[in-house]
Amino acid sequence: MNATPTKQKSPDRTNVAIIGMGTVGAGVAQLLIDHGDRTARHAGKTIWLSKAVVRDLSKPRGIELPEGVLTDSIDDVLNDPEIDVVIQLMGGLSPAREVMLRAMEAGKDIVTANKALLAEHGAELFTRARELGRSIAFEAAVAGGIPIIANISQCLSANQIESLEGILNGTSNFIVSQMDEKGAGYDETVKRAQELGYAEADPAMDVDGTDAAQKLAILSHLAFGATVDWRDIPRQGIDGLDPADLVYARQLGYRIKLLATARLVDGELELSVAPTLVAIGTPMAEVRDAFNAIRVVGDAVGPVFYHGLGAGQMPTASAVVADVIDTAVGRTPITFETLEYFSAERPPRTAQRDVDRLRGRYYLRLRVANDPGTLAAIAGVLSNQSISIASVIQHEPKSKDEASSSDNTVPLVIMTHEASEGAASRATTDIEALPAISGSVVRMPVRA
Amino acid sequence: MNATPTKQKSPDRTNVAIIGMGTVGAGVAQLLIDHGDRTARHAGKTIWLSKAVVRDLSKPRGIELPEGVLTDSIDDVLNDPEIDVVIQLMGGLSPAREVMLRAMEAGKDIVTANKALLAEHGAELFTRARELGRSIAFEAAVAGGIPIIANISQCLSANQIESLEGILNGTSNFIVSQMDEKGAGYDETVKRAQELGYAEADPAMDVDGTDAAQKLAILSHLAFGATVDWRDIPRQGIDGLDPADLVYARQLGYRIKLLATARLVDGELELSVAPTLVAIGTPMAEVRDAFNAIRVVGDAVGPVFYHGLGAGQMPTASAVVADVIDTAVGRTPITFETLEYFSAERPPRTAQRDVDRLRGRYYLRLRVANDPGTLAAIAGVLSNQSISIASVIQHEPKSKDEASSSDNTVPLVIMTHEASEGAASRATTDIEALPAISGSVVRMPVRA
Numbered sequence: 001m002n003a004t005p006t007k008q009k010s011p012d013r014t015n016v017a018i019i020g021m022g023t024v025g026a027g028v029a030q031l032l033i034d035h036g037d038r039t040a041r042h043a044g045k046t047i048w049l050s051k052a053v054v055r056d057l058s059k060p061r062g063i064e065l066p067e068g069v070l071t072d073s074i075d076d077v078l079n080d081p082e083i084d085v086v087i088q089l090m091g092g093l094s095p096a097r098e099v100m101l102r103a104m105e106a107g108k109d110i111v112t113a114n115k116a117l118l119a120e121h122g123a124e125l126f127t128r129a130r131e132l133g134r135s136i137a138f139e140a141a142v143a144g145g146i147p148i149i150a151n152i153s154q155c156l157s158a159n160q161i162e163s164l165e166g167i168l169n170g171t172s173n174f175i176v177s178q179m180d181e182k183g184a185g186y187d188e189t190v191k192r193a194q195e196l197g198y199a200e201a202d203p204a205m206d207v208d209g210t211d212a213a214q215k216l217a218i219l220s221h222l223a224f225g226a227t228v229d230w231r232d233i234p235r236q237g238i239d240g241l242d243p244a245d246l247v248y249a250r251q252l253g254y255r256i257k258l259l260a261t262a263r264l265v266d267g268e269l270e271l272s273v274a275p276t277l278v279a280i281g282t283p284m285a286e287v288r289d290a291f292n293a294i295r296v297v298g299d300a301v302g303p304v305f306y307h308g309l310g311a312g313q314m315p316t317a318s319a320v321v322a323d324v325i326d327t328a329v330g331r332t333p334i335t336f337e338t339l340e341y342f343s344a345e346r347p348p349r350t351a352q353r354d355v356d357r358l359r360g361r362y363y364l365r366l367r368v369a370n371d372p373g374t375l376a377a378i379a380g381v382l383s384n385q386s387i388s389i390a391s392v393i394q395h396e397p398k399s400k401d402e403a404s405s406s407d408n409t410v411p412l413v414i415m416t417h418e419a420s421e422g423a424a425s426r427a428t429t430d431i432e433a434l435p436a437i438s439g440s441v442v443r444m445p446v447r448a
Numbered sequence: 449m450n451a452t453p454t455k456q457k458s459p460d461r462t463n464v465a466i467i468g469m470g471t472v473g474a475g476v477a478q479l480l481i482d483h484g485d486r487t488a489r490h491a492g493k494t495i496w497l498s499k500a501v502v503r504d505l506s507k508p509r510g511i512e513l514p515e516g517v518l519t520d521s522i523d524d525v526l527n528d529p530e531i532d533v534v535i536q537l538m539g540g541l542s543p544a545r546e547v548m549l550r551a552m553e554a555g556k557d558i559v560t561a562n563k564a565l566l567a568e569h570g571a572e573l574f575t576r577a578r579e580l581g582r583s584i585a586f587e588a589a590v591a592g593g594i595p596i597i598a599n600i601s602q603c604l605s606a607n608q609i610e611s612l613e614g615i616l617n618g619t620s621n622f623i624v625s626q627m628d629e630k631g632a633g634y635d636e637t638v639k640r641a642q643e644l645g646y647a648e649a650d651p652a653m654d655v656d657g658t659d660a661a662q663k664l665a666i667l668s669h670l671a672f673g674a675t676v677d678w679r680d681i682p683r684q685g686i687d688g689l690d691p692a693d694l695v696y697a698r699q700l701g702y703r704i705k706l707l708a709t710a711r712l713v714d715g716e717l718e719l720s721v722a723p724t725l726v727a728i729g730t731p732m733a734e735v736r737d738a739f740n741a742i743r744v745v746g747d748a749v750g751p752v753f754y755h756g757l758g759a760g761q762m763p764t765a766s767a768v769v770a771d772v773i774d775t776a777v778g779r780t781p782i783t784f785e786t787l788e789y790f791s792a793e794r795p796p797r798t799a800q801r802d803v804d805r806l807r808g809r810y811y812l813r814l815r816v817a818n819d820p821g822t823l824a825a826i827a828g829v830l831s832n833q834s835i836s837i838a839s840v841i842q843h844e845p846k847s848k849d850e851a852s853s854s855d856n857t858v859p860l861v862i863m864t865h866e867a868s869e870g871a872a873s874r875a876t877t878d879i880e881a882l883p884a885i886s887g888s889v890v891r892m893p894v895r896a
Binding site: 031042139146151156159282302303307308317326329 | 475479490492593594595603606729730731734746747748749751756757770777782785787
């Protein structure tokens with residue numbers, strides 16, 4: 001169907017170009033070429049892959065492109081007035097940013113999956129797009145196969161979103177799920193995830209919460225009109241997670257998930273990314289492996305829960321091609337113009353709440369001296385910060401090893417009632433200063 | 449904000465009218481009047497409630513409408529050229545159908561929540577809308593707060609949908625969940641659901657599978673291009689569900705849910721509505737109370753799971769108002785024109801598969817004579833139909849009552865391996881004819 005790419009601009013056809021033919025680019029090309037009937041049915045016209053720009057023409061990509069499509073010159077796209085939509089799939093910030101700006105200046109609408117670029121330069125890129133009368137679609141930038149951008153921007157538009165929480169990083173969720181199911185340690189599980197292709201050679205951005213924070217910043221803008229620098233989101237990763245915490249959590253009726261949370265409280269936005277205890281029996285606790293999930297609560301609709309693959313070639317390509325169709329038929333330009341994302345003329349509707357004021361329940365785990373006065377001392381510290389204890393797990397030493405361990409300590413797990421982050425943080429510091437405490441306190445928020 | 453309803457047609461404003469001010473109508477009015485800022489932000493202009501048509505002006509509705517809005521004359525809407533969108537919330541088929549046709553003839557775009565009307569007269573109404581250059585939006589007609597129409601029509605447009613299964617009737621799910629959690633019987637649970645407002649005085653259409661079948665027919669058209677009369681969908685309700693089956697299912701690792709299923713098999717569509725054993729630990733099994741859920745599998749995106757409130761005033765109003773915004777900004781007309789739902793010129797892409805050929809695993813429960821040869825006889829019947837047994841539960845009689853029951857029978861539960869519906873149906877008939885069998889066989893499909 002795409003065999004004779006003669007150029008023509010017609011209402012029956014939208015010509016598109018892909019810049020960056022990595023895994024996702026190849027998936028997008030495959031959908032456009034092999035399933036032209038499908039995209040045509042949804043777009044009411046042909047979506048035609050005119051060009052695919054790569055750095056190295058000789059590199060194999062596992063997909064057969066019609067002759068004349070592959071090129072190593074971005075100018076082949078920018079100088080072609082018949083190309084309407086540029087699918088920007090270059091990673092990183094530069095030259096991705098410059099290429100996107102040039103493409104918009106050349107009159108192209110943009111579809112992109114580059115979350116980091118939007119998190120860093122969203123305001124500049126969206127402002128420039130509006131100046132130029134162009135649109136940017138970015139469904140694939142957050143949670144891959146879950147169409148959360150369209151759902152927040154359109155489907156839930158009658159609502160004031162009250163909260164949004166999600167498992168937004170598939171690599172972290174894969175690692176935590178595997179540790180939980182197999183009782184394995186962090187390091188060996190990361191290694192296994194790398195072997196299976198679920199984690200990069202350097203998974204730092206995935207496991208330290210950066211990736212989830214960048215996605216949360218984007219979603220917070222869409223859902224709450226907040227302008228958030230992802231660096232300002234308090235974040236903790238799953239790096240170094242101790243399997244013991246997964247076991248204690250389960251005993252208490254929870255699983256641990258790397259949860260990104262945005263909640264409206266008294267008109268301000270509570271934001272955080274942290275390993276969080278999620279109650280077993282809720283859909284969020286059942287999210288396994290590399291899946292993502294997002295729970296949105298709207299004041300009219302109530303809770304809506306989405307679950308799907310957050311990354312991978314074809315789930316991401318699915319989001320990209322849906323955006324291409326929406327752009328080609330004209331829905332994206334309408335949405336883009338109406339919502340004025342990152343507009344300087346639309347001041348932020350919501351400010352970020354001071355971290356110390358975030359409220360929630362906490363899980364604390366520490367090693368304490370096996371002495372009668374220890375629990376009283378800890379309870380005293382918590383009480384000083386007005387934090388009540390909901391439950392405690394302290395077993396008798398299970399093994400001789402444990403009983404006769406050189407430091408005579410035992411693990412103690414405490415679940416608190418609701419407290420502020422500030423109080424919990426101060427209590428943690430004070431507990432760590434108690435002479436009966438060995439090492440540092442593991443602290444995680446808890447969701448009902 | 450809506451206090452001085454002076455009429456003017458301007459690009460800054462879309463005037464709308466509600467016909468039918470029941471529970472949902474009042475919710476829609478509330479969102480439009482109390483949250484005009486919100487709708488304006490998403491629509492880029494004011495959405496103005498000009499008229500609300502009711503049968504009885506004196507009936508209290510729990511909402512304060514600006515003067516001049518409430519009327520008992522549909523002509524006030526049809527004859528007002530400044531009204532662009534009619535929100536059609538009348539129930540039933542007639543005069544809802546006639547009113548919708550007249551409104552379109554008067555130049556109005558339609559937003560509706562009337563699922564039964566679309567299931568019965570969709571082809572006529574959509575064809576007429578296209579002739580008149582009007583659009584019909586119907587997000588609220590299926591699964592209330594879950595935006596499944598937009599998700600299938602737009603967000604997943606890059607996919608060939610391979611299967612779709614859902615809990616589409618909140619009343620049934622509430623009843624089954626309550627029976628499961630409380631171990632209560634069907635009749636008393638229905639009564640309780642009625643008291644709590646989760647079931648109508650006559651819940652027949654909800655509990656006998658009709659409502660779910662009508663929704664499945666609509667979704668099947670959107671997802672597979674099939675033209676299905678809901679009456680042709682094999683369906684079984686939860687009416688008369690025996691709590692014993694919930695207990696056996698749990699022992700086998702399943703919960704029972706009223707599941708509506710559409711699956712593409714060899715290019716044909718398998719459709720069914722039936723109480724179904726759903727594996728515990730999957731998100732679908734955790735759908736409780738009046739929630740709805742839908743799992744869509746696309747060939748690119750993989751599985752996407754949606755969970756939310758399927759009915760109720762504000763979830764449904766949320767869907768209606770999102771449709772109003774989409775219509776006012778112009779997205780709905782684009783989608784409506786592009787997709788050509790129920791178009792005579794777009795012949796069905798998919799035919800419905802013969803019921804007998806549906807394949808799956810089955811749960812069978814029966815009462816058998818407590819004799820050594822019985823299981824062999826049953827196994828023989830199944831074997832004759834090439835059905836293999838996966839597992840069997842047959843306890844020794846638990847109580848003296850059971851052992852000394854006048855007919856000397858005990859319950860027997862069988863899980864089969866995969867078989868066709870035809871074979872399972874024939875086997876059931878043959879088993880019921882065995883002399884060792886008392887009463888009829890309970891049979892339900894099973895989902896992994």
